[in-house]
Amino acid sequence: MTSVVFACLDADTLGGIQRVTHTVAQGLAGRGYDVHVVGLHRAEAPVRYVDRPGYRHHVIHATPAGTGRISRAAARRERRRLREVFWQAGPGFAVLTSPGVVPRVTGVLPDRLLPIGQYHGSYEHARGSWHLRAVGDRYGELEAAVFLSEDDARRFAEQALLPNTWAIPNPLPGRPYRASGLDGRRVLGVGRLEGVKRFDRLISAFAEAVRAVEGERPCGPSYGETAAHDPAVGGAADGRWELHLVGDGAERERLRGHAAACGVADRVVLRGAVPASGMEREYLAASLLALSSEHEGLPLVVGEAASCGVPAVAFDVSGGVRSLVVHGSTGLLVPPADVPALAAALARLMTSGDERRRLGAAARAHAEAFRPERVLDRWEALFAQVTR
Template sequence: MSTVLFACMDADTLGGIQRVTHTVAQGLAGRGHEVHVLGLHRAETPFRYVERPGYHHHVLHRTPMGTRISRLGARRERRMVADLCRRLEPGFAVLTSPGVVTRLKRLLPGHLLPIGQYHGSYQHARGSWHLGSVRGHYGGLEKAVFVSDDDAWSFSENALLPNTWSIPNPLPAWPARTAELAAHRVLGVGRLEGVKRFDRLISAFALACRDTAGVADDWELHLIGEGEERERLRAHALACGIADRVVFRGAVPAAEMGREYLAGSVLGLSSEHEGLPLVVGEAASHGVPSVAFDVSGGVRSLVLSRRTGVLVPPADVDGFAAALTGLMSSERERRRLGAAARAHVEAFRLERVLDRWEALFDHVLR
């Protein structure tokens, strides 16, 4: 068994990196590894991901992420990292983002082998500072881990990384029941923020309602999540003439999301960019097919177009509407795609993802 240290900029905020980190940490601890989760900063609003953690948890700074670190704070960070690492047996340090890599890679002792993670897509990295940071810092690590084979290949070819590897984000649970897919409900799940482009989902749903008039007149779009875009999205639904068919559900606790998927028949993913969107995998595990914009290798790894769901070119609202129309009009097609989607995401079950992490550790040590 190995020692594994997962380091995040902030380990306890409600977010995808944090959720995956705590899920994998708990899973590896359950397999007998000594696991530590380190947050460089405290969360302003901490979220508890695991009720009874089998791993150790540490926070370096009392200030939230984004706060400027003084020289004294930087010296304190170096001292605390050194003290923590000195107590750990030989193993691995998994650095979960470019910011963590640049902060910690020079502080790690030789007995902790550094592995860099990038949870986003190559497409997103290319449009931000992330690509330069990954290109400049990940090549010197033991491995650079990406969420899909497509993304690992893209970073290898375009960022000239010689050490790429792919491990998908795991599904935190596997449901025993699947959705009946008879309910006339499209789901949109995520923070109500600009990057999720729920305005496009609303527009596409409005067009699909028009095209299924007389066949699917009672369909609703349920948006599950909170965020600053809520009132703008409500106004957009009104402008599209479907205010009475778009239901803003607010935040739903993670433990209750299973009921939401069981009550849905289609998931719509309208984001501008995604790494590996777990909501698509969670919906698929409940037998619910997705319509998604083809924005990343992670999305493509979850949605095999016309086989487990429908992929649409990015920002193609008309194409998205046509895909929704097809599924809203045919329960038989929803069932075909939903069953195939559930079978496909078996590969994303936690135990299988943990196997891949252990295979990576073995590969690095050989």
């Protein structure tokens, strides 16, 4: 039996790397692989991604990541524990899910486990951080370097001089979603309420779009109040457009204040966290998805919305975004950080149900390329190529 070991800095925190790792691990286990998921550190607030995992799970350190450099004694214990985990695996592959994992794992990998580097960010994000140099220095020596889109793989090959790049996207949820009718008046934003998501820009753009669509400055209840609405339908009870933000985080109160300053306190609904099991309902109630992040790898929320036939308006921040949002075909892209352009794109689709439905139908068809079985096929093709 072929083994696949996924090594993460932390395998159980709420996050995209972790979610994708457990999803792919479960899929490969279902295809007959002996799969192990390794977290170098424990999560402060562990999330259970798979109810009945078909793979084995290992945590190396009892301390969370980011608590400082580990001691020499802890590093020795880490190497010893990793060797014990790798001893349980047979011949196969070790997927190292981030640049920080690579130097800590490669030194103790047995020859029978071929190392594959994976990078969950975009080239644009790597270029602005230490990641680009780390990927360039370390991933070229591995059997393969896996990126989220063809565009990212090409740019890393050219700029980081990597000879071994592959493109494998993140998988969407396993079961098909139902299609939204796109008849409501709700713009949806999904993500942690943190600075990198730039929901402040989305609120500003939404306010401008409302002014353009309705011809006047929005007004309504005073700060801290919200218009009567039913979360199960697509807009406020009076038929006006709303922006619903699904997620929680440190920016919550600041965003509430920003909505009030923009005159849309009664139209911006901070929904808090919604469990994964409830997200289909959120997409079905939406007519548009908006993505305002400073950087993204391959944003699953865009693909999930597309699976419901909901088109996206997004800042063009990465090859992963462009692989999901084909401008003018499955959604609309605007230049990064360009709030007026984001407002204009929102207003364009808010005023045209026909265009929303055209883009949404194309987005739903396009999302089929990101179904789990398609993504697992690409992983197996990579395994076959590496061992050829």
